[in-house]
Amino acid sequence: MKQTTPHADLMRGIWRENPVLIQLLGLCPALAVTTSVENALAMGIATFFVLLGSSVLVSSLKRFIPAEVRISTYILIIATFVTVADLSLEALVPAIHKELGAFISLIVVNCMILGRQEAFASKRPVGRAALDAVGTGIGFLIAMVMMGGFREILGNGTFLGFSLFGPNFEPWVVMILPPGGFLMLGFLLLGLAWFERRKARAAKPEADAATPERSAA
Amino acid sequence: MNQNVFWILLSAMIINNFTLMMFLGLCPFMGVSSRVGTALRMGLANIFVLTITAICAWALHNSVLQYAPYLRLISFIVVIASMVQITEMAIKKLSPTLFRQLGIFLPLITTNCAIFGLALFQTNKGYGFTQALAYALGAAAGFALALVLMAGVREKLDLADVPDIFKGTAAALVVAGILSMGFMGFAGLGR
Numbered sequence: 001m002k003q004t005t006p007h008a009d010l011m012r013g014i015w016r017e018n019p020v021l022i023q024l025l026g027l028c029p030a031l032a033v034t035t036s037v038e039n040a041l042a043m044g045i046a047t048f049f050v051l052l053g054s055s056v057l058v059s060s061l062k063r064f065i066p067a068e069v070r071i072s073t074y075i076l077i078i079a080t081f082v083t084v085a086d087l088s089l090e091a092l093v094p095a096i097h098k099e100l101g102a103f104i105s106l107i108v109v110n111c112m113i114l115g116r117q118e119a120f121a122s123k124r125p126v127g128r129a130a131l132d133a134v135g136t137g138i139g140f141l142i143a144m145v146m147m148g149g150f151r152e153i154l155g156n157g158t159f160l161g162f163s164l165f166g167p168n169f170e171p172w173v174v175m176i177l178p179p180g181g182f183l184m185l186g187f188l189l190l191g192l193a194w195f196e197r198r199k200a201r202a203a204k205p206e207a208d209a210a211t212p213e214r215s216a217a
Numbered sequence: 218m219n220q221n222v223f224w225i226l227l228s229a230m231i232i233n234n235f236t237l238m239m240f241l242g243l244c245p246f247m248g249v250s251s252r253v254g255t256a257l258r259m260g261l262a263n264i265f266v267l268t269i270t271a272i273c274a275w276a277l278h279n280s281v282l283q284y285a286p287y288l289r290l291i292s293f294i295v296v297i298a299s300m301v302q303i304t305e306m307a308i309k310k311l312s313p314t315l316f317r318q319l320g321i322f323l324p325l326i327t328t329n330c331a332i333f334g335l336a337l338f339q340t341n342k343g344y345g346f347t348q349a350l351a352y353a354l355g356a357a358a359g360f361a362l363a364l365v366l367m368a369g370v371r372e373k374l375d376l377a378d379v380p381d382i383f384k385g386t387a388a389a390l391v392v393a394g395i396l397s398m399g400f401m402g403f404a405g406l407g408r
Contacts, residue, residue: 186387
């Protein structure tokens with residue numbers, strides 16, 4: 001495995017390898033609980049906590065975990081942290097816990113978390129694993145808030161409960177219903193692809209001028 | 218009672234379709250829905266594992282978890298992981314042909330959140346044995362249905378003239394959104 005700087009470990013997950021928008025991991029919570037910014041934030045923070053906790057623990061125990069049962073061990077460690085997150089949310093913010101329902105427990109099977117343990121935390125020192133977890137967690141949080149923000153603004157005309165457009169706004173109800181989740185993520189990916197292409201084109205204008213028919217397409 | 222079981226099955230299958238309405242099991246839904254044949258096989262494997270898991274989760278819920286509810290997540294995930302492992306070994310022994318056909322999809326079922334979700338929802342709703350079985354069968358059939366429908370659309374989509382920038386996951390997600398809208402039409406069907 002090639003060496004990376006601590007800074008790169010932290011920044012990688014935030015944007016360039018964003019777990020939801022680029023790697024398409026952890027889609028279930030990103031679609032299911034992003035009907036409002038508040039829910040998206042709570043889910044993002046809970047996932048962040050579980051990811052950080054299990055990355056640190058897996059990284060510090062990596063000498064003692066036998067290779068044959070490593071996946072089961074990771075899942076058990078993750079399940080322990082999810083139980084902690086589940087019970088604390090229930091005690092601290094019962095209203096949000098009720099709204100998120102079983103999806104807090106479903107963090108256990110979020111493939112993003114298991115993926116980070118297998119690909120990173122099980123091979124690196126504790127500090128690096130923590131940095132990587134923080135970066136990936138922030139990336140997940142950003143994606144969740146983007147999804148939740150767009151869906152709440154379009155579907156309800158509000159942001160964090162504050163009305164944005166006044167009483168004459170007709171909400172796009174479909175956006176907070178299940179189909180809206182799929183559509184919003186689809187269009188978000190489309191927007192990202194468009195943005196990336198524009199950036200690539202701005203970086204290489206001479207290549208574009210050589211093939212004008214492709215840029216027109 | 219019969220009516221009740223039938224409604225649970227129907228509701229889990231189309232009205233509250235696990236994949237399109239509750240966003241469970243999206244990873245295989247996006248991953249293996251490019252060909253109808255593989256989609257169908259994945260769906261069948263899921264029916265098998267979901268049914269066994271539902272029975273185990275019911276048994277666990279009514280024995281150990283009455284005394285130690287905080288062990289719920291941990292015990293469920295252990296049961297699911299071992300069930301998948303046992304299924305894999307059994308199929309390998311009994312029918313090597315089927316085992317080769319399923320290939321990588323079998324172990325992947327462990328991280329399919331539909332299965333974990335099923336175990337959780339079923340205990341949350343307090344279903345009895347027959348009800349739990351009907352719920353599992355319905356959910357699995359609904360998952361297989363969504364997977365095959367999606368694969369059918371995506372096979373056609375490969376031949377269509379989609380703008381370059383929209384190809385791949387973005388288009389697949391919008392297709393899933395439209396399918397999901399179709400399934401919303403069933404919402405008026407039940408209670």
